[in-house]
Amino acid sequence: MAGQALRHRLARPDDVAALTGLMERAIGELQKPFLEPAQIAASRALMGLDRQLIEDGTYFVVEQAGALAGCGSWSRRATLYGGDHAPGRDAALLDPARDAARVRAMYTHPAFARQGVGRLILRLCEDAARAEGFSRAELVATLAGEPLYAACGYRASERFIDDRGGVPVPLVRMAKALQ
Numbered sequence: 712m713a714g715q716a717l718r719h720r721l722a723r724p725d726d727v728a729a730l731t732g733l734m735e736r737a738i739g740e741l742q743k744p745f746l747e748p749a750q751i752a753a754s755r756a757l758m759g760l761d762r763q764l765i766e767d768g769t770y771f772v773v774e775q776a777g778a779l780a781g782c783g784s785w786s787r788r789a790t791l792y793g794g795d796h797a798p799g800r801d802a803a804l805l806d807p808a809r810d811a812a813r814v815r816a817m818y819t820h821p822a823f824a825r826q827g828v829g830r831l832i833l834r835l836c837e838d839a840a841r842a843e844g845f846s847r848a849e850l851v852a853t854l855a856g857e858p859l860y861a862a863c864g865y866r867a868s869e870r871f872i873d874d875r876g877g878v879p880v881p882l883v884r885m886a887k888a889l890q
């Protein structure tokens with residue numbers, strides 16, 4: 712299907728099963744160059760689907776010829792990262808005048824990796840956040856996500872370890888001004 716256009720739309724509740732499958736593949740395969748197997752297993756406790764993002768209408772999916780190629784969201788809520796099951800969630804609404812919009816839940820199906828899907832979703836997220844008045848975007852990146860965000864203008868502000876999955880997983884807090 713190479714060469715066919717990438718199309719985007721907002722995720723719907725009936726996408727949940729397909730999105731969950733895509734995330735499983737992305738987490739399991741695309742983190743291999745960056746993490747040890749035990750860290751990848753532990754990262755599953757910290758990553759995954761956040762249904763709130765679908766309900767909020769901020770979650771984009773990208774398809775090519777009807778196949779799900781990737782997904783990713785921005786958010787006007789305080790949670791920085793994590794799926795439905797992850798600890799430390801905060802659904803409080805952010806103030807666009809004071810707070811940075813969040814970028815969340817970016818996953819590309821391995822069959823579509825390095826074809827610009829992540830870059831496209833990030834642009835859609837930034838445009839939508841800007842349209843709601845946010846002038847900054849912030850995120851917590853996996854090591855697999857860091858090169859994408861760096862290529863798109865995000866700068867690392869803090870490196871830390873999340874060991875809530877039982878094994879230390881390195882993460883990077885990153886931010887960007889939305890001009």
Ligand SMILES: CC(C)(COP(=O)(O)OP(=O)(O)OC[C@H]1O[C@@H](n2cnc3c(N)ncnc32)[C@H](O)[C@@H]1OP(=O)(O)O)[C@@H](O)C(=O)NCCC(=O)NCCS
Nearest residue numbers: 737741818819824825826827829830853855856858859862
């Ligand atoms: C991170 C992720 C979403 C990137 O998706 P993608 O669709 O392959 O990214 P893109 O094709 O848009 O990449 C754009 C640019 O980012 C950089 N980049 C992306 N993946 C990279 C990698 N594995 N190594 C080095 N640079 C990379 C490159 O500069 C790339 O441009 P290029 O291909 O022209 O060199 C994908 O690797 C993924 O799903 N990873 C596993 C889940 C995960 O960790 N998600 C991030 C959560 S914060």
